[in-house]
Amino acid sequence: MNAVELKGLCKKYKAKRGETRAFELKDVSLTLPYGCIMGLIGENGAGKSTTIRLMLDILEKDEGEISLLGCKTAEDRVKAKDEIGVVLDDPCFPDIFTAVQINKMMKSTYSKWNEEQFFAYLERFEIDKKKVVRKLSKGMKMKLSIAVALSHSAKLLIMDEPTSGLDPVVRNEIVEILHEFTRVPTNSVLISSHIVSDLEKLCDYVAFIHKGRVVLCDEKDRLLDRYATVHCSADEFDKIDPSAVKGSVDTHYGVDAVIERTAIPEGMNFEPVNMEELFVLFVRNQHL
Amino acid sequence: MKKALVNQWYIVKMNFFMLLSFAVLHVLQLVLDFTFASDFVVVGVLFAGLFVGGYAQNAKWKTYSKTMPISVFERVNASFAFAVGQMLIALAAVLTTNIVSVYVLNDVGAINLVWSLVDVEALPKEILAYSVAVAWFAGLSILTAFCFFISGALKRYFAIAGSVAVLGTMFALIMLIMLRLDGFLTVFANVMNKAPWQLAFVVIACVLLLLASWFAVLGIETVNSPESKKRFITRALVIFAVAVLTFGGLVGYSYAKGYLVIPEREDKYSNYPHYNDYNDKTPEATTEPADEENEKRIMDDVYGFLSEGMCVDLTMKDFEKRAQRIGFEKEGNEYISESRNIKFTVEGDSEITEFNLVNDSSCNGNIVLSKAEGDAFEEKFSLGMSEADLIKLFKNEGIYPAYITEYYDFADGYDDRVIVRKYNLYLQQRNSAPNRLPSQNELSVQYYTLVIHVAEGKVVFVKSY
Numbered sequence: 001m002n003a004v005e006l007k008g009l010c011k012k013y014k015a016k017r018g019e020t021r022a023f024e025l026k027d028v029s030l031t032l033p034y035g036c037i038m039g040l041i042g043e044n045g046a047g048k049s050t051t052i053r054l055m056l057d058i059l060e061k062d063e064g065e066i067s068l069l070g071c072k073t074a075e076d077r078v079k080a081k082d083e084i085g086v087v088l089d090d091p092c093f094p095d096i097f098t099a100v101q102i103n104k105m106m107k108s109t110y111s112k113w114n115e116e117q118f119f120a121y122l123e124r125f126e127i128d129k130k131k132v133v134r135k136l137s138k139g140m141k142m143k144l145s146i147a148v149a150l151s152h153s154a155k156l157l158i159m160d161e162p163t164s165g166l167d168p169v170v171r172n173e174i175v176e177i178l179h180e181f182t183r184v185p186t187n188s189v190l191i192s193s194h195i196v197s198d199l200e201k202l203c204d205y206v207a208f209i210h211k212g213r214v215v216l217c218d219e220k221d222r223l224l225d226r227y228a229t230v231h232c233s234a235d236e237f238d239k240i241d242p243s244a245v246k247g248s249v250d251t252h253y254g255v256d257a258v259i260e261r262t263a264i265p266e267g268m269n270f271e272p273v274n275m276e277e278l279f280v281l282f283v284r285n286q287h288l
Numbered sequence: 289m290k291k292a293l294v295n296q297w298y299i300v301k302m303n304f305f306m307l308l309s310f311a312v313l314h315v316l317q318l319v320l321d322f323t324f325a326s327d328f329v330v331v332g333v334l335f336a337g338l339f340v341g342g343y344a345q346n347a348k349w350k351t352y353s354k355t356m357p358i359s360v361f362e363r364v365n366a367s368f369a370f371a372v373g374q375m376l377i378a379l380a381a382v383l384t385t386n387i388v389s390v391y392v393l394n395d396v397g398a399i400n401l402v403w404s405l406v407d408v409e410a411l412p413k414e415i416l417a418y419s420v421a422v423a424w425f426a427g428l429s430i431l432t433a434f435c436f437f438i439s440g441a442l443k444r445y446f447a448i449a450g451s452v453a454v455l456g457t458m459f460a461l462i463m464l465i466m467l468r469l470d471g472f473l474t475v476f477a478n479v480m481n482k483a484p485w486q487l488a489f490v491v492i493a494c495v496l497l498l499l500a501s502w503f504a505v506l507g508i509e510t511v512n513s514p515e516s517k518k519r520f521i522t523r524a525l526v527i528f529a530v531a532v533l534t535f536g537g538l539v540g541y542s543y544a545k546g547y548l549v550i551p552e553r554e555d556k557y558s559n560y561p562h563y564n565d566y567n568d569k570t571p572e573a574t575t576e577p578a579d580e581e582n583e584k585r586i587m588d589d590v591y592g593f594l595s596e597g598m599c600v601d602l603t604m605k606d607f608e609k610r611a612q613r614i615g616f617e618k619e620g621n622e623y624i625s626e627s628r629n630i631k632f633t634v635e636g637d638s639e640i641t642e643f644n645l646v647n648d649s650s651c652n653g654n655i656v657l658s659k660a661e662g663d664a665f666e667e668k669f670s671l672g673m674s675e676a677d678l679i680k681l682f683k684n685e686g687i688y689p690a691y692i693t694e695y696y697d698f699a700d701g702y703d704d705r706v707i708v709r710k711y712n713l714y715l716q717q718r719n720s721a722p723n724r725l726p727s728q729n730e731l732s733v734q735y736y737t738l739v740i741h742v743a744e745g746k747v748v749f750v751k752s753y
Contacts, residue, residue, distance in 0.1 A: 058354045060511045074512040075359070082357040092352035109356050158355075 001070065003156045003188035004032035004055070009064035011054055025050050025212040028064070032205060034155075035185045037178065039199030039220075040192035041279055042209035048192035049089060051209065052160045055190075056086060069156055082111050085149030089161040091141035095134035099127060099144060110152035121147035125173075139170045146174065150181060157181060159191040163198050175201050200275040210283055220275070228261045228270040229277055239265055247281025258282065360509045489538045496531035500524045604634070 007029050015022035025047045032038045040048045053059040055066055057074050065072065071080040093102055099122055107113045122129050125143040133141060142162055149157055157178070163171040175198060181187050193199055199206060200220070207217040216223070227246060230237075233254040244263030249256050258281045264270050500523075507520030608618060616623040621633050 056355050057511045058351055066512075078357055078359045080357075081355060084355070086352075086355035088352060088355070109358065111357075 001034055002031050002067070003034050003036075003069060004030060004038070004190055005065070005067040006030045006051070006055065007065040009051065009054055009066065010062045011050055011059060012062055023047070023050075023212060025054070028209070028212075028214050030207055030214065030217060032188055032190055034188055035182065036204040037182055037189040037191065037202050038205040038207060039203035040190065040207050040209055041194065041196055041199060041275070042192075043194055043283060046209045047212040048194075048209055049160050050212075052088075052158055052190070052192060055158065056081075056084075083153065083155045085152065085154030085157045087142070087145045087149050087157070087159040087162045089164065091133070091138070091145045093133045093141070093144065093148075095132065098132050099129040102133075102144070102148065103129075106148060106152065112153040114151050114153065118147055118151035121150060139166045142166060142174075143170070146177065150177070155187055157187070157189040157191070159189065161193055162191065163193055163195055171195070171198055174198075178202055196276040196279050206275065208279060208282060216282065223278065224273060224275070226260060227258050227273045227278055228264060229273045230257050230259060230264060230268055230270045231255075232257070232268060236265070236268060245285070246278070247283075247285035249281060249284060256281070354511075360506060360511075489534055493531045493534040493538070496527050496534065500528035500531055503527060 009025065009028040011025040013023045023045070028047070028051055030038070030051075040051065042048045050059065054061050054064075055068060057077060066077070068077055069080045069083060071077045097105070103115060103118055106118070107115060119129070122144075125140070125147060127136065127140055127144055127147070133144070136144065146159075146162065149159070163174055166174070178189055178191070179202070182189060189202075191199065191202065203220050205218070206220050206223065208215045218226075230240075231251075231254065234250075237248065237255040237257060240257070240259055241263045244260040246258045246260070248258070258273055258278055261270070503520045503524035507517050507524060510517045510520060611623045612618065616625045618624075621635060623634065
């Protein structure tokens with residue numbers, strides 16, 4: 001069983017004034033098994049948020065299929081949302097509410113709302129429950145969103161850029177919380193970010209989105225095993241099978257490239273790739 | 289439904305202060321006592337109607353609420369429940385403030401208190417009323433704009449554009465109210481009076497409009513189900529068409545039957561003490577022989593009308609309409625009312641330049657009466673009294689200036705320029721409570737002009753006209 005299944009998801013926006021081309025999300029297909037964390041990686045404007053908004057029926061899809069926790073129609077997904085915790089990139093609670101009022105509101109919205117857990121999270125995050133939302137810092141607002149998402153026994157967390165704009169300490173804390181969440185074997189997380197280092201710590205699966213298309217989607221460990229970074233001269237680089245090269249960049253000392261390990265010529269030095277290098281060089285390659 | 293309603297609660301909270309301000313300003317309006325209270329009820333409902341799409345004010349929250357287990361039906365129903373609730377709150381605010389001001393404030397003399405705190409007695413009341421109305425709407429508009437801003441719903445430039453639009457709409461509404469709305473309400477009342485069964489059609493059309501908008505919003509809000517979207521929008525359009533046809537048919541039928549007669553502007557005219565008596569009577573009824581008291585009443589009214597007609601810069605056309613409405617027949621430049629034994633002539637091109645009472649056998653007429661009253665007051669003035677004493681004298685005699693025009697003149701024998709004040713005065717009606725300003729409904733139609741020359745702070749010349 002999969003917590004999330006997307007098949008051939010498409011969405012085309014109309015071109016805004018001054019834009020030569022309209023953004024289009026094309027044929028996005030993803031599968032997130034239960035108990036796993038998937039990271040959606042992409043630069044700003046790649047289509048991560050659009051994908052998430054389509055999944056949550058905030059936007060209307062043009063084509064494709066969406067299945068969340070096994071629910072395939074929009075009507076079914078309304079019920080499924082009782083078990084889906086959502087954190088959007090911009091904390092959305094009304095500015096004039098306090099955490100106490102948000103608790104009241106959520107208690108009447110989610111069938112499994114856990115008041116004690118919510119207040120425990122508030123205490124842990126050191127959020128003043130009597131302070132109105134507009135007086136909270138961005139990090140605090142994000143933590144509040146996460147507290148809400150984690151307090152109604154969700155089985156699936158969908159998070160859109162929860163760590164952007166936050167300091168490293170808070171980001172680390174969020175990573176820890178998500179690790180705790182996925183200790184329950186049936187809990188899954190889909191998280192988008194352009195801060196690749198955060199996702200590297202977290203994810204079991206990664207999907208690279210670039211210009212509205214999924215260009216790479218696989219298990220993180222498999223990707224790291226499959227690719228490596230080489231630093232070589234231009235002559236040495238020319239000997240490598242071009243189809244194995246996922247990305248390269250010319251430097252003062254030669255070429256840095258991410259290539260499939262199986263295609264590395266014998267005797268050439270290589271290093272394990274990290275997600276950030278893989279992502280950056282991959283995107284550069286797509287631009288070429 | 290319940291949970292969705294709870295999710296809308298924040299909007300009520302957000303708009304609560306706006307409703308509160310509505311109530312406060314309404315009290316102010318009543319205290320200042322201008323006469324279009326009924327219009328404020330209508331505008332209150334209109335204003336509340338601006339918030340029919342209340343939750344749309346907060347796009348971020350609206351987006352987030354779509355991630356919750358709330359169906360599109362629950363969301364839309366909650367919005368409508370909210371809208372209806374808000375309208376009811378607005379109405380309740382208006383009714384409460386009406387009741388409070390009528391039954392409480394009047395009794396404890398709060399109106400006098402306010403008038404004494406704010407030294408506005410010297411100002412023409414109409415200007416005050418207009419100013420307060422403008423301030424009222426401007427205040428609400430600014431609050432609306434503020435709500436747009438704090439809700440974070442709209443991008444800033446939309447909020448600014450929206451605020452400007454709201455302000456513009458509100459000012460347009462002021463004009464509408466001042467000029468026509470009373471008339472429309474009268475039309476409605478007239479139609480209902482003659483054909484009360486039409487009320488059923490009005491209710492049906494309103495319900496249909498509500499239903500149409502409900503389907504329209506459902507259609508707009510439905511995501512990822514093109515069939516449902518199309519179905520809802522189609523229903524909305526069909527029901528809307530039926531509602532329009534119902535309204536249109538009603539208006540057409542009323543017009544064909546002659547029920548729909550747009551009345552003339554009669555805001556000032558309707559303030560005459562016995563206007564309603566005339567208005568309710570058929571022309572034949574007014575020709576019945578009147579007893580002495582009734583005759584006096586009629587004469588007072590007619591002369592009041594004539595006096596008013598002379599003094600408020602009416603055009604000839606408006607004057608003619610007014611005269612004919614109370615039973616005068618026009619022959620050339622003569623206006624004749626046989627039942628009242630009155631005839632007068634009016635000269636002028638577009639505006640009245642000369643007015644002559646031809647037949648005043650039963651009474652000297654208000655013009656003369658006013659002059660007589662003016663003369664009586666003239667005698668009480670002593671030359672050399674201060675202007676402050678003059679104002680006191682006015683008050684003691686129950687006189688309140690309606691219009692004051694001021695100009696300067698040079699007179700021999702005085703060092704300074706002579707200030708000439710031309711007071712157009714209302715005489716307070718006898719039955720109004722002492723020490724309280726008369727409401728517009730209580731104002732007598734007796735009306736005359738007093739010219740006062742003031743030099744070196746002293747009254748040097750008084751003349752009534």
